[in-house]
Amino acid sequence: MTPGELYFGDNFDLSYELPVAAIYRNFKFEPDAHDFGAKRVIGLNIPAGGGVTDAEKVIARLAIHPNTARHIATKLLIYFWGYEPPATYVNRAATVFRNTGGDIKAMLRTVLQRAWMETAPAKLKRPFHYAASAVRATFGAVDDPGPLFDHLSDSGHLPYYWSPPNGYPDTRVYWSGFLRNRWNFSLDLSSSDSLGIRIDLDHLLPRNLTPQALTTRINALVANGKLAPVTQNAVRDFLRGGQRTAQRVHEALGLALASPDFQEF
Amino acid sequence: MSKHDEQKGCAEFNHLSRRKFLGLSAGALAAAAAPAWLPKVAFATTADGSRDVLISIFLRGGADGLTLVVPHGEDAYYDLRPTLAIPRPGSGANSAIDLDGFFGLPPAMAALKEAYDDDALLFVHATGLPDPTRSHFSAMYFMEVGRPSPPTSLFTGWLGRHLATTPAAVPGAPLRALGLGYGLPRSLVGAPQTVPVRDLGDVGLAGDEALAPGRRRALDAMYAAATDSLLKASANNTTRTIDLLQRIDFAGYQPAGGAEYPDDEFGNAIKSTAALIKAQVGVEAATIDLSGWDSHEEMGAIDGDLAVLMTSLSRGLAAFHKDLFTSGFDRVVVTVQSEFGRNANENASRGCDHGHGGAMIVLGGQVAGGRILADWPGLAPDKLYEEQDLQITIDYRDILAEILQKRLGNTNLAAVFPDPGYSPSFKGVIR
Numbered sequence: 001m002t003p004g005e006l007y008f009g010d011n012f013d014l015s016y017e018l019p020v021a022a023i024y025r026n027f028k029f030e031p032d033a034h035d036f037g038a039k040r041v042i043g044l045n046i047p048a049g050g051g052v053t054d055a056e057k058v059i060a061r062l063a064i065h066p067n068t069a070r071h072i073a074t075k076l077l078i079y080f081w082g083y084e085p086p087a088t089y090v091n092r093a094a095t096v097f098r099n100t101g102g103d104i105k106a107m108l109r110t111v112l113q114r115a116w117m118e119t120a121p122a123k124l125k126r127p128f129h130y131a132a133s134a135v136r137a138t139f140g141a142v143d144d145p146g147p148l149f150d151h152l153s154d155s156g157h158l159p160y161y162w163s164p165p166n167g168y169p170d171t172r173v174y175w176s177g178f179l180r181n182r183w184n185f186s187l188d189l190s191s192s193d194s195l196g197i198r199i200d201l202d203h204l205l206p207r208n209l210t211p212q213a214l215t216t217r218i219n220a221l222v223a224n225g226k227l228a229p230v231t232q233n234a235v236r237d238f239l240r241g242g243q244r245t246a247q248r249v250h251e252a253l254g255l256a257l258a259s260p261d262f263q264e265f
Numbered sequence: 266m267s268k269h270d271e272q273k274g275c276a277e278f279n280h281l282s283r284r285k286f287l288g289l290s291a292g293a294l295a296a297a298a299a300p301a302w303l304p305k306v307a308f309a310t311t312a313d314g315s316r317d318v319l320i321s322i323f324l325r326g327g328a329d330g331l332t333l334v335v336p337h338g339e340d341a342y343y344d345l346r347p348t349l350a351i352p353r354p355g356s357g358a359n360s361a362i363d364l365d366g367f368f369g370l371p372p373a374m375a376a377l378k379e380a381y382d383d384d385a386l387l388f389v390h391a392t393g394l395p396d397p398t399r400s401h402f403s404a405m406y407f408m409e410v411g412r413p414s415p416p417t418s419l420f421t422g423w424l425g426r427h428l429a430t431t432p433a434a435v436p437g438a439p440l441r442a443l444g445l446g447y448g449l450p451r452s453l454v455g456a457p458q459t460v461p462v463r464d465l466g467d468v469g470l471a472g473d474e475a476l477a478p479g480r481r482r483a484l485d486a487m488y489a490a491a492t493d494s495l496l497k498a499s500a501n502n503t504t505r506t507i508d509l510l511q512r513i514d515f516a517g518y519q520p521a522g523g524a525e526y527p528d529d530e531f532g533n534a535i536k537s538t539a540a541l542i543k544a545q546v547g548v549e550a551a552t553i554d555l556s557g558w559d560s561h562e563e564m565g566a567i568d569g570d571l572a573v574l575m576t577s578l579s580r581g582l583a584a585f586h587k588d589l590f591t592s593g594f595d596r597v598v599v600t601v602q603s604e605f606g607r608n609a610n611e612n613a614s615r616g617c618d619h620g621h622g623g624a625m626i627v628l629g630g631q632v633a634g635g636r637i638l639a640d641w642p643g644l645a646p647d648k649l650y651e652e653q654d655l656q657i658t659i660d661y662r663d664i665l666a667e668i669l670q671k672r673l674g675n676t677n678l679a680a681v682f683p684d685p686g687y688s689p690s691f692k693g694v695i696r
Contacts, residue, residue, distance in 0.1 A: 124493070154448050179496075183503075187471035187480070228487075230486060234482075237482070242476075251473065260500075263496060264493070
């Protein structure tokens with residue numbers, strides 16, 4: 001048997017009156033729904049007549065299962081390092097999990113070590129990460145979270161709304177579809193107040209600077225000076241393309257945020 | 266797509282329905298390669314014109330099937346719904362419009378009678394998702410994934426998998442499907458060349474109109490040099506999709522045959538869809554979400570909230586029928602479904618709680634319409650599901666599977682509805 005096939009009386013009170021966040025805090029054991037018979041689960045013999053302790057035994061067993069260490073190590077490495085972490089890294093992080101009794105902080109110290117991070121390949125920002133990094137890069141102040149919420153909803157990445165319990169996909173292919181939402185977010189952020197986010201552009205990008213000087217500033221803001229030459233040229237050409245209005249300067253910043261450079265991290 | 270979302274629904278629905286639970290991947294799975302740009306004239310010559318375009322409408326909240334299609338020939342209906350039942354045909358004002366001597370339409374859906382009489386409209390009753398859940402969240406998720414209690418590894422939607430496993434009707438079309446509304450519905454996840462669009466008349470890029478050419482040049486230059494091939498292909502597809510949709514004058518669209526679309530969100534969505542179909546740009550499917558059907562309190566089937574929703578739905582569908590069928594664009598099929606029906610008994614608040622079986626509506630040029638498709642289980646106490654709901658005697662997947670195979674070129678239904686315990690049984694939905 002796998003744990004999913006067992007009938008544990010462990011349940012959550014799914015009363016409709018509770019907001020969703022509260023449902024998962026309302027654990028209760030329902031004896032009527034529990035299989036009190038003897039069972040064997042993932043190599044563990046559970047005698048008859050147990051109760052709420054049956055599931056606790058299975059959870060304890062799962063926690064020390066080698067696959068659990070490997071699974072969590074892999075998830076952390078995919079999240080922090082890259083989509084396809086080397087087996088040696090996974091093994092190292094899984095070993096830390098086993099040796100420390102599942103200390104995530106200790107695992108992170110291993111995963112985030114400088115030597116590994118320096119060789120990490122680029123990942124595509126997911127919509128939440130993309131939006132948050134754009135707001136941070138521009139020192140934005142969120143006055144009203146509503147529009148930001150709507151943007152994340154439209155982009156399919158509202159926190160905690162992925163229904164299966166495995167979390168939003170962490171793959172490049174899943175998130176690299178229609179780019180309009182990302183582009184429009186950047187352009188709206190930099191050149192309008194429609195997102196409910198305030199950024200002090202007159203201070204960040206004074207209009208009296210030359211296109212080259214503005215491009216240098218935008219490059220520093222958006223990519224710590226590391227925008228690709230093609231991107232820098234595109235931004236500078238846009239700034240040179242006509243009268244240098246505040247709108248044009250602001251959209252130039254938006255274009256840099258919409259660039260392929262800023263989609264990855 | 267309704268102002269009624271948060272008034273009468275249960276807490277779970279209200280929580281979920283803040284326009285947030287629908288949103289999934291903005292792009293679904295990306296296009297793996299960027300096909301060459303096809304000028305508009307190339308579409309018609311390469312298109313598989315024998316296929317229907319599918320419009321999948323989802324009534325969010327659990328629409329009451331016993332009001333959408335009234336079983337006026339069933340005495341038990343009037344016992345179960347002492348204040349909410351639609352009166353028998355011919356019993357004065359507000360009485361049901363008879364369809365076949367046993368079922369009828371509520372007055373709010375009168376607009377559909379013409380399409381029904383034209384044999385283009387089919388009602389399916391006692392249908393739904395064969396799963397006991399009464400949770401909106403679970404039922405919608407299961408229904409849109411296409412399987413009761415799906416494994417977590419299955420997160421793509423039934424329509425997404427249909428599109429992913431069926432060659433494009435128009436080779437190289439930049440846009441195969443779209444989700445009209447807030448984010449992409451789960452049913453479309455996994456579909457190639459598929460995007461969510463809130464308003465088809467507003468698909469351009471943000472920013473000042475005067476600067477648009479410069480913005481476009483900058484984006485093209487930056488993404489032409491993108492090192493990641495997926496990102497590069499996606500940028501190409503995104504701009505082509507925007508170009509494509511901007512070529513269509515949605516605001517100036519003139520419906521044919523004197524069709525009058527209701528001036529509301531659904532009316533605008535279905536009208537834009539008609540324009541998109543007539544533009545013949547290779548779109549194969551569209552989804553439209555309608556919210557507000559969770560009528561726990563003060564259901565208002567005659568002149569309240571439910572009547573308003575049904576009026577909008579039926580007028581929009583009737584206009585769509587008239588518009589397309591009088592102009593030779595009847596290679597379409599529209600399906601209307603909901604995550605579950607409502608409890609057969611009315612409650613003390615003149616509403617109905619979550620139920621089980623419900624009704625579906627199917628409209629199309631090749632639909633065997635003008636009738637009600639049902640293996641009617643009855644509403645007597647011993648016939649009710651869990652002693653309180655209309656039973657499900659037709660799996661909703663049977664309806665969709667037949668449409669996909671017979672009208673949308675699908676040859677792999679097992680990929681669309683992957684369930685070892687299920688094999689489609691066609692019910693004669695298509696002529």
